[in-house]
Amino acid sequence: MPMAASFRASTAILPDFLLPRLVRSAGWCSPKTRLRTNPSLLSQRWQRRYASNVRANPELEARVAAVPIERMRNFCVIAHIDHGKSTLSDRLLELTGTIKPGGSAQVLDKLDVERERGITVKAQTCTMLYNHKGEDYLLHLVDTPGHVDFRAEVARSYASCNGALLVVDASQGVQAQTVANFYLAFAQGLSMIPVINKVDLQHAEPQRAVEQLKSTFELEDPVLVSAKTGLNVGGILPAVIERVPPPEGGVDKPLKMLLLDSWYSTYKGVVLLVRVFDGVVKQGDQIMSVSSKLKYFVGELGIQYPTEVATSSLRAGQVGYMYFNPGMKNISDAKLGDTFCHVGKEVEPFRGFEEPQPMVFVGAFPTNQDEFQKLEDSINQLTLNDRSITLAKESSHALGLGWRLGFLGTLHCSVFEDRLRQEFGGSELLITAPTVPFKIVWRDVGKNKAGEDGPKETIITNPALYPEEDVVRTKVEEIQEPFVLATITVPAEPAEFLGHVIELCQENRGTQVELTWFATQVILKYKLPLLQLVDNFFGKLKGITKGYATLDYEDAGYMKSDIVKLELLVNKEPVDAIAQLCHRSSAERLGRMWVQRFKSFVDRQLFEIVVQAAIGKRVLARETVQAFRKDVTAKLYGGDHTRRKKLLEKQKAGKKKLRAIGNVIIDQKAFQGFLSKDGGESKPKKK
Numbered sequence: 001m002p003m004a005a006s007f008r009a010s011t012a013i014l015p016d017f018l019l020p021r022l023v024r025s026a027g028w029c030s031p032k033t034r035l036r037t038n039p040s041l042l043s044q045r046w047q048r049r050y051a052s053n054v055r056a057n058p059e060l061e062a063r064v065a066a067v068p069i070e071r072m073r074n075f076c077v078i079a080h081i082d083h084g085k086s087t088l089s090d091r092l093l094e095l096t097g098t099i100k101p102g103g104s105a106q107v108l109d110k111l112d113v114e115r116e117r118g119i120t121v122k123a124q125t126c127t128m129l130y131n132h133k134g135e136d137y138l139l140h141l142v143d144t145p146g147h148v149d150f151r152a153e154v155a156r157s158y159a160s161c162n163g164a165l166l167v168v169d170a171s172q173g174v175q176a177q178t179v180a181n182f183y184l185a186f187a188q189g190l191s192m193i194p195v196i197n198k199v200d201l202q203h204a205e206p207q208r209a210v211e212q213l214k215s216t217f218e219l220e221d222p223v224l225v226s227a228k229t230g231l232n233v234g235g236i237l238p239a240v241i242e243r244v245p246p247p248e249g250g251v252d253k254p255l256k257m258l259l260l261d262s263w264y265s266t267y268k269g270v271v272l273l274v275r276v277f278d279g280v281v282k283q284g285d286q287i288m289s290v291s292s293k294l295k296y297f298v299g300e301l302g303i304q305y306p307t308e309v310a311t312s313s314l315r316a317g318q319v320g321y322m323y324f325n326p327g328m329k330n331i332s333d334a335k336l337g338d339t340f341c342h343v344g345k346e347v348e349p350f351r352g353f354e355e356p357q358p359m360v361f362v363g364a365f366p367t368n369q370d371e372f373q374k375l376e377d378s379i380n381q382l383t384l385n386d387r388s389i390t391l392a393k394e395s396s397h398a399l400g401l402g403w404r405l406g407f408l409g410t411l412h413c414s415v416f417e418d419r420l421r422q423e424f425g426g427s428e429l430l431i432t433a434p435t436v437p438f439k440i441v442w443r444d445v446g447k448n449k450a451g452e453d454g455p456k457e458t459i460i461t462n463p464a465l466y467p468e469e470d471v472v473r474t475k476v477e478e479i480q481e482p483f484v485l486a487t488i489t490v491p492a493e494p495a496e497f498l499g500h501v502i503e504l505c506q507e508n509r510g511t512q513v514e515l516t517w518f519a520t521q522v523i524l525k526y527k528l529p530l531l532q533l534v535d536n537f538f539g540k541l542k543g544i545t546k547g548y549a550t551l552d553y554e555d556a557g558y559m560k561s562d563i564v565k566l567e568l569l570v571n572k573e574p575v576d577a578i579a580q581l582c583h584r585s586s587a588e589r590l591g592r593m594w595v596q597r598f599k600s601f602v603d604r605q606l607f608e609i610v611v612q613a614a615i616g617k618r619v620l621a622r623e624t625v626q627a628f629r630k631d632v633t634a635k636l637y638g639g640d641h642t643r644r645k646k647l648l649e650k651q652k653a654g655k656k657k658l659r660a661i662g663n664v665i666i667d668q669k670a671f672q673g674f675l676s677k678d679g680g681e682s683k684p685k686k687k
């Protein structure tokens, strides 16, 4: 079979995630494949064909349609990380017959990274039908992420819910994210049902957790369950029906719909997750975004059960998915928090969601500059479904062309880094140390050419953009750094844990705001610079408390700080990719660590290499990589000692020349080793 024909035949049965890479590597693709890999090119005929290829379930649809709004319940599952939200959600899905028992674990954790790491990153919604006292109830369950970085996901989920299951691990009790999630849900007015999970564990102390919930949040009547064994999980849904109010809204009112989430599907383009507050939306309806005024035709809609099941309509109270036909061109047109209505029947929009701001920034560079395009493709592919990541091209003298990426927090950053390494190839990628955004407040605002005032403040997310020392001295009023209000929980016993945590916070420039005892736990609140937090603060906290302390934080704004730019110099030349903004008090320690570490990764050359760490012209630390001393006299055997001396002097002069022109060739492996967290694959060489 000719190559083109065999390739065409094979694409028909390939999973779609393999298509783009194959198409790229084969350098050829059939028109059909091109359409499949780029849905915006799909003709209406193809769009209709794909749209018709959906799972429909008339029996299920009839049961759903028969449930009045008074018998709907929308609730989310919230908890501290690893307390068992996803496992509990699986059990509820099984109990209601939505999935078969004993299937793959954590059905709602759909992303690869969620399965691999066992953490939830994206909130997931699932519709369930539950028969209670002879009547069908329509339940919408949202499994939310536990980690603080994905707080915006949790906050958005609340908009579709009236109640929450607050899950607490019976062996760990109330932890930092339990506290944070409780207050968020409480502020939203959600009815809360406490659930104490993992009662099957040998060291479970359910009674202690019951007391904590009562004393910390005044929550009573918890349901005690084991999500793992299924023990008493049947007690949860009756509690949901009795304690969570049904959604408000009327099917007879004009359509009012909130956009909760959106993602990209290879076949159908942009998928929207919506919550209908009022009215009914049907296939073929023309609807409009209240913010952008863009109009769309509804192509397909339905419920997530837990995969997409098409229905002919969605009505007030329901949460479901939707595609447009023709599809939405750009995923950025789907603004989360946007309100949709029928064309010509405009409604008062919802307040919208607060856009989460990226707070942790890193640079990503290919070790081989020829691979830049490949890196760009990989990044674009991964960011398609994560719009909270910000992207900007970056160029470095030392590392060449790359990208500056912004993330919501350190876990978000490390999850992305893992996925990028998988996609792009781990050993071919350089990721710089994480940094946070700094605010520069200018003394003189100055005028631009049009006579307008320039910006009074600039936020910089890249140390390379930090102004020169003399500019800082003459033109900058102050530099500010971001702070967070951290909530740390630590067991009251053994007492030294608390002492260690206070010490750690103080070493990291923290200011104590509150210290409270709750039964066997201490809850500490500290104001901490975000910069310290991204420097493995959580790892250190876990280390000094044997893994028992937990951490959560919220933004506490910018504050004036004594920030300096620390640079690494190699034979007096700054290595821009390594420069960092840090607090003056930690510059010397960091500088010393840098020069020692960098030295250990640099190959010795024929001349001496001086590695320095400096703030402006002030050198804080220095290390020297000794030159190889090639034995130029080896060939001499006996003979005149003046010849030997002459050869050595010639060698010295040659080295001086090399040093004078700063001819240092640093292997990318050295940067890779230096930038890796654990010494990387290129372990320091023994000298």
Ligand SMILES: Nc1nc2c(ncn2[C@@H]2O[C@H](COP(=O)(O)OP(=O)(O)OP(=O)(O)O)[C@@H](O)[C@H]2O)c(=O)[nH]1
Pocket: 079, 080, 081, 082, 083, 084, 085, 086, 087, 088, 118, 119, 120, 121, 144, 145, 146, 147, 197, 198, 199, 200, 201, 225, 226, 227, 228, 229
């Ligand atoms: N023994 C026991 N283990 C449980 C129980 N429920 C969950 N687990 C285990 O606890 C771990 C975390 O469970 P998950 O369901 O992933 O927790 P989660 O809260 O969804 O985690 P995030 O989404 O990352 O916040 C898994 O290893 C589960 O098998 C339980 O009732 N008993």
